[in-house]
Amino acid sequence: MDAAKKEELLKRLSQGVVEFEDDEVKEAAEEWVATGEDTYDAIFDGLVTGMEEVGRLFSAQEYFVPEMLMAADSLYIGLDILKPHMKQRDTNVKGTVVIGTVQGDVHDIGKNIVKMMFDVAGFDVYDLGRDVPLEDFLKKQLETKSDIVCLSAMMTTTMMGMPKVIEMIKEKNPNCKILIGGAPITDDVAGKFGADGTAKDASNALEEAVKMVVALKDLQKNS
Amino acid sequence: MTHSTSRDRVLGMLRGEKVHPVPCFSGVGNVTTKGLDKLGYRFADVHNDAKMMAEAAVTSWELYGYECVVVPFDLCMEAEALGCAMNPYTETDELLYPTIKEKSKLTTEQIREAANPSLVTKGRIPLIKEAARIAREKVGDQVAIGSYTLGPFTLGGQIGELEPLLKNAFKKPDEMLDYLDALADVITIIGKELMESDVDFISVREMGATTDVLSPRVFRKIICGPLKKIAKSLPSPNILHICGMVTPILQDMVDCGYDAISIDSKTPLKEAREKLGPDVVICGNINPFSTLNTGEPQEAYNIAAQCVKDGASGVHPGCDIWPTAKPENIEAMINASKETAVE
Ligand code: B12
Numbered sequence: 001m002d003a004a005k006k007e008e009l010l011k012r013l014s015q016g017v018v019e020f021e022d023d024e025v026k027e028a029a030e031e032w033v034a035t036g037e038d039t040y041d042a043i044f045d046g047l048v049t050g051m052e053e054v055g056r057l058f059s060a061q062e063y064f065v066p067e068m069l070m071a072a073d074s075l076y077i078g079l080d081i082l083k084p085h086m087k088q089r090d091t092n093v094k095g096t097v098v099i100g101t102v103q104g105d106v107h108d109i110g111k112n113i114v115k116m117m118f119d120v121a122g123f124d125v126y127d128l129g130r131d132v133p134l135e136d137f138l139k140k141q142l143e144t145k146s147d148i149v150c151l152s153a154m155m156t157t158t159m160m161g162m163p164k165v166i167e168m169i170k171e172k173n174p175n176c177k178i179l180i181g182g183a184p185i186t187d188d189v190a191g192k193f194g195a196d197g198t199a200k201d202a203s204n205a206l207e208e209a210v211k212m213v214v215a216l217k218d219l220q221k222n223s
Numbered sequence: 224m225t226h227s228t229s230r231d232r233v234l235g236m237l238r239g240e241k242v243h244p245v246p247c248f249s250g251v252g253n254v255t256t257k258g259l260d261k262l263g264y265r266f267a268d269v270h271n272d273a274k275m276m277a278e279a280a281v282t283s284w285e286l287y288g289y290e291c292v293v294v295p296f297d298l299c300m301e302a303e304a305l306g307c308a309m310n311p312y313t314e315t316d317e318l319l320y321p322t323i324k325e326k327s328k329l330t331t332e333q334i335r336e337a338a339n340p341s342l343v344t345k346g347r348i349p350l351i352k353e354a355a356r357i358a359r360e361k362v363g364d365q366v367a368i369g370s371y372t373l374g375p376f377t378l379g380g381q382i383g384e385l386e387p388l389l390k391n392a393f394k395k396p397d398e399m400l401d402y403l404d405a406l407a408d409v410i411t412i413i414g415k416e417l418m419e420s421d422v423d424f425i426s427v428r429e430m431g432a433t434t435d436v437l438s439p440r441v442f443r444k445i446i447c448g449p450l451k452k453i454a455k456s457l458p459s460p461n462i463l464h465i466c467g468m469v470t471p472i473l474q475d476m477v478d479c480g481y482d483a484i485s486i487d488s489k490t491p492l493k494e495a496r497e498k499l500g501p502d503v504v505i506c507g508n509i510n511p512f513s514t515l516n517t518g519e520p521q522e523a524y525n526i527a528a529q530c531v532k533d534g535a536s537g538v539h540p541g542c543d544i545w546p547t548a549k550p551e552n553i554e555a556m557i558n559a560s561k562e563t564a565v566e
Pocket residue numbers: 065104105106107108109110111113114150151152153154155156157179180181182183184198199200201202205252296297298319320321322377380385430431433435436466467468487511512541542543
């Protein structure tokens with residue numbers, strides 16, 4: 001594919017996500033795959049660039065939750081087509097994540113946005129949904145041997161379930177990293193609960209997670 | 224105008240009379256752990272028993288002189304009447320709010336069918352009316368008894384999945400309008416029934432349509448119409464409550480036609496008053512968590528006093544008072560409302 005064509009397709013992918021044009025994303029992704037080239041750039045410089053712009057528009061209050069969800073749908077359409085054709089790279093930070101909203105809490109809009117960022121970045125994500133019994137986080141972590149467990153809570157009562165989950169998991173598997181978030185969670189709270197980190201929004205959540213996976217990989221290398 | 228009882232004060236204020244000092248009350252949940260402990264009740268047990276619900280609801284008036292009695296405490300009543308199952312979390316010792324555990328996912332057609340007079344015999348509606356009656360027995364005409372229903376969009380997210388609702392607000396606005404219009408009829412039937420019981424005032428809580436979630440454009444396009452429809456038939460006094468940030472849609476909320484609006488701490492009250500002028504009844508905007516739960520009494524006092532100075536018609540928390548709120552903070556908020564002169 002020549003540079004001009006590549007540029008055009010990247011633009012159509014990112015714009016397609018920003019404007020939630022499902023068909024446009026689908027066609028551009030298919031055209032890319034038809035060229036037989038690695039789809040890594042299409043995902044990261046196309047779809048993800050588009051989603052970053054959506055994140056920016058969301059922060060600027062130009063986009064709201066529905067726009068975010070629709071952009072996510074377009075992104076998933078592209079991802080489903082492109083991902084099977086992406087060549088594995090060992091430099092890629094990839095990890096396994098278990099995510100869910102803790103027991104007693106049905107607020108899952110924010111959790112779903114965070115989950116999407118992990119999907120985009122190529123993490124293997126196990127979503128337990130909302131109102132998740134606390135033991136289920138441990139069960140799933142043990143079953144999947146996930147690198148990270150992400151807990152979301154939007155209420156100050158339900159967030160009190162978090163330290164319990166953290167204790168359960170750390171007892172069985174001290175190396176598992178735990179990332180928590182949701183409106184009532186501050187750095188302070190995260191520290192008190194014994195979590196390994198927190199983030200205010202979805203893109204920071206991904207950044208934190210990537211750091212955690214890198215740290216885990218280093219740990220494995222050195223041991 | 225003289226207001227001899229607290230009930231007269233609150234209802235008068237909601238009808239637009241100037242009331243001094245400014246009433247301190249809530250149209251949404253406000254039971255505290257202190258009240259529950261006094262009765263020896265667990266929060267999980269009060270949702271399915273009219274007597275326990277009523278007793279719990281009057282404690283905030285009895286303990287603090289908080290000027291209201293509000294039933295219920297959760298957001299499941301209408302959804303249950305539409306065939307959903309509620310989880311009160313009786314099996315855990317943690318303080319958790321009830322949630323919908325099984326969604327009935329009714330279609331617009333099915334909702335239209337359900338919107339008939341027999342609706343008010345369904346789910347916990349009779350129980351909540353009975354709780355209001357018992358509360359009336361307990362407090363007589365001294366205190367205003369309040370209740371609430373959800374707004375159509377928020378109710379839609381209780382009986383079905385919220386994500387498709389959010390997307391269809393964009394993708395299929397006409398279908399969505401029809402769906403919300405059907406839910407508006409359900410809410411009107413339930414709201415009227417409550418107002419014909421011992422309930423004195425009612426809030427419509429459209430918390431899912433806050434500007435933290437939906438754009439002002441979508442609010443205008445599909446949320447306002449159904450809310451207006453409800454306001455037309457709902458007896459007075461009534462309040463439109465939306466928590467979170469609503470500054471960009473304040474005028475739209477007023478245009479929906481309720482007697483009063485109620486706003487959260489994320490929406491600055493002073494700015495709201497400046498925007499809306501002196502005559503709109505605005506209740507707000509104490510942060511139920513950072514001010515009442517984790518804050519200190521002096522701080523709570525200052526914030527509530529500022530709220531009066533900024534032009535609140537009633538001092539009202541931005542959302543449900545968290546049961547673990549500190550009693551000293553609630554008292555400080557009430558004292559500030561009493562002691563602060565209206566400017
Ligand atoms: C929509 C909503 C609802 C909907 C939820 C629908 C759904 N499926 O999610 C409904 C109507 C069902 C609801 C119910 C209730 N709600 Co509500 N609700 C809200 C509301 C308006 C918006 C929340 C939201 O989605 N925001 C948008 C998203 C995008 O933001 P976010 O969730 O914060 O997520 C971002 C970050 O926090 C972060 N993040 C989130 N999760 C994670 C996880 C990790 C690991 C990381 C790193 C980051 C991260 O990234 C996200 C993306 O940027 C808020 C008020 C507000 N304006 O915020 C109240 C609010 C959360 N609700 C509240 C209450 C009290 C209730 C009820 C208890 C009311 C009642 N009486 O029953 C019930 C709860 C029932 C239960 N047991 O769960 C209170 C909580 C108070 C408190 N401090 O505890 C709030 C704050 C309202 C208020 N002003 O008081 N609610």
